[in-house]
Amino acid sequence: xxxxxxxxxxxxxxxxxxxxxxxxxxxxxxxxxxxxxxxxxxxxxxxxxxxxxxxxxxxxxxxxxxxxxxxxxxxxxxxxxxxxxxxxxxxxxxxxxxxxxxxxxxxxxxxxxxxxxxxxxxxxxxxxxxxxxxxxxxxxxxxxxxxxxxxxxxxxxxxxxxxxxxxxxxxxxxxxxxxxxxxxxxxxxxxxxxxxxxxxxxxxxxxxxxxxxxxxxxxxxxxxxxxxxxxxxxxxxxxxxxxxxxxxxxxxxxxxxxxxxxxxxxxxxxxxxxxxxxxxxxxxxxxxxxxxxxxxxxxxxxxxxxxxxxxxxxxxxxxxxxxxxxxxxxxxxxxxxxxxxxxxxxxxxxxx
Numbered sequence: 001x002x003x004x005x006x007x008x009x010x011x012x013x014x015x016x017x018x019x020x021x022x023x024x025x026x027x028x029x030x031x032x033x034x035x036x037x038x039x040x041x042x043x044x045x046x047x048x049x050x051x052x053x054x055x056x057x058x059x060x061x062x063x064x065x066x067x068x069x070x071x072x073x074x075x076x077x078x079x080x081x082x083x084x085x086x087x088x089x090x091x092x093x094x095x096x097x098x099x100x101x102x103x104x105x106x107x108x109x110x111x112x113x114x115x116x117x118x119x120x121x122x123x124x125x126x127x128x129x130x131x132x133x134x135x136x137x138x139x140x141x142x143x144x145x146x147x148x149x150x151x152x153x154x155x156x157x158x159x160x161x162x163x164x165x166x167x168x169x170x171x172x173x174x175x176x177x178x179x180x181x182x183x184x185x186x187x188x189x190x191x192x193x194x195x196x197x198x199x200x201x202x203x204x205x206x207x208x209x210x211x212x213x214x215x216x217x218x219x220x221x222x223x224x225x226x227x228x229x230x231x232x233x234x235x236x237x238x239x240x241x242x243x244x245x246x247x248x249x250x251x252x253x254x255x256x257x258x259x260x261x262x263x264x265x266x267x268x269x270x271x272x273x274x275x276x277x278x279x280x281x282x283x284x285x286x287x288x289x290x291x292x293x294x295x296x297x298x299x300x301x302x303x304x305x306x307x308x309x310x311x312x313x314x315x316x317x318x319x320x321x322x323x324x325x326x327x328x329x330x331x332x333x334x335x336x337x338x339x340x341x342x343x344x345x346x347x348x349x350x351x352x
Contacts, residue, residue, distance in 0.1 A: 020242060020300065023235055027053060027301060030078050030226045037074045037222050038067055039205065039212075040197025047192045047318055048075055049301065052164065052227075054293040055236040056189025057146050059131075059322060060168040066194050070215055072127050072166055077222045081124025081162055081229035084115040088133035094141040098153045116145065116160075117153060123160050124229045128167040132178055139184050142167075146187045162229050182281070182325065189290045190315070191322040236297075243296040244306045248352035253312060257288050259345045260324060268344045273330065273337060281325035291319040309351040317342055 031049045035042060048071065051058045060068050069085070076083035086097060097116045104110045116126065128134075128142065142165065145151055149160045167188075169180070197203055206212050259266035261282030264275040283291075295311040302311070321338050330337055 020238060023238075024300060024303070026227060033078050033222050033226055034071070034074045037218050038071045040199060040202035041067065041071060041194065044071065044192055044194050046301075047190060047315070050294050050297045050315065051189050051192075052079065052232065053236055053239060053297045053300070054189060054290075055164070055233060056290060056293065057165040057187060058167075059185075059188045059191040060166060060194055061191055062168065062194030063196070066196050068168055068194050069127070069129070070218065071194065072125060073215075073219045074222045076125040077219055077224050078226040079124055079229050079232075080225035080227065082119035082122045083125045083127070084118065084123060085127040085129060086115050088128060088130040088138075090133060090135070092134045092138055094137050097138070097141060098151070116151065117158060121159055121161060124162050124164065126163060126165050128165065130169070131167040132169045132180060134178065136178055136181070139178070139180060143184050143187060146184075161233065185322050186284055186287055188322065189294060190318040192318055239300050240293060240296055242305065243300050245292060245296070246306060246352075249307050249309070249312070252309060252349065252352050253288065253292065255349045256312070256316070256345060257283060259349050260320065260341070263341060263345070266345070266348055268341070268348055270337065270340050270344060277327055278330060278337070278341070279324060280327050283320050283323040287320065287323045291315065294319055313346060313351075316346075 027049060030052075031045055034048070035045050038045060048058065052075070060072075062068055072085075073083060086092075095114075097114050099111050099114045099117065101109055101111050116123065126145075131139070131142070141151065145160070145163070146165050149163050151158055197206070212218060259268065261279060263270075263278060268275055270278070291312070292307070294315040295307050298311040298314055299305075299307045304311075317339070320342065324338055324341070326334055326337065
């Protein structure tokens with residue numbers, strides 16, 4: 001075996017020997033610490049935890065002021081590594097992500113690393129706020145960053161091996177916005193809804209308990225480095241290798257995929273909708289592989305060594321909804337129709 005092959009083999013062997021039970025305990029600690037700061041978002045925190053261990057990028061959906069930034073800052077602190085944020089604006093250029101220029105005190109121009117390059121390979125979470133306000137050129141750069149976790153700047157290749165990208169879309173104001181292209185949407189493992197809590201006691205606490213008014217102090221209460229961000233790629237690979245998917249689950253997943261892509265052929269009926277011309281594009285093979293990645297992590301967090309149908313269903317909407325492209329006539333009712341479609345798919349396709 002040559003040296004290159006030996007280097008490839010050694011990490012793989014190390015991954016197989018990891019104690020996944022111990023890692024699961026740390027994962028649940030991670031989840032609990034975030035939930036202590038970001039109250040009323042139990043499901044969102046679980047989904048974020050799944051995405052972190054599945055090593056997938058995430059779209060966030062929610063109104064202003066529901067805690068998206070707080071959630072990501074708490075996640076970054078508990079995960080370790082560096083956190084950066086950028087605001088999507090109509091005049092944002094790709095170069096603004098890489099560097100910024102200014103005039104120094106001596107009157108000479110200066111060039112400093114931008115938010116992507118500032119922390120080098122230690123960048124752990126990059127949050128793109130209101131991504132649909134940015135131009136398509138910016139989306140293109142972000143797409144490469146998500147797909148390859150690298151970019152070229154200053155005649156040098158920069159690598160970000162531990163990077164997870166989070167982004168949210170402004171769904172209220174439509175002026176001066178650019179919808180994400182299908183290729184960019186498909187790179188996100190999940191789209192997770194962050195809504196105001198329903199529980200009255202939680203709402204009361206968020207409004208009147210001063211603990212939640214000082215965000216910096218709140219984030220500071222989260223222990224730093226509950227997980228080691230540098231070990232997450234190896235741990236994620238170990239989970240994918242050790243959590244099994246049976247032939248029955250494979251068949252079930254393929255049947256779900258076919259039903260989503262062609263609901264009319266599957267016999268699905270939705271009131272007021274022509275299911276024969278509803279879907280213009282379904283999930284890609286990559287999207288379905290992401291679904292299985294997330295389901296394996298969900299099974300692992302639940303203490304199972306094999307994926308069951310509930311694991312698939314539990315993450316299906318978040319992994320699939322943003323990958324289902326409807327005919328334009330149905331887009332205005334997108335949220336309600338897609339939820340109904342997925343519910344009907346679950347009723348129609350028998351689980352093993």
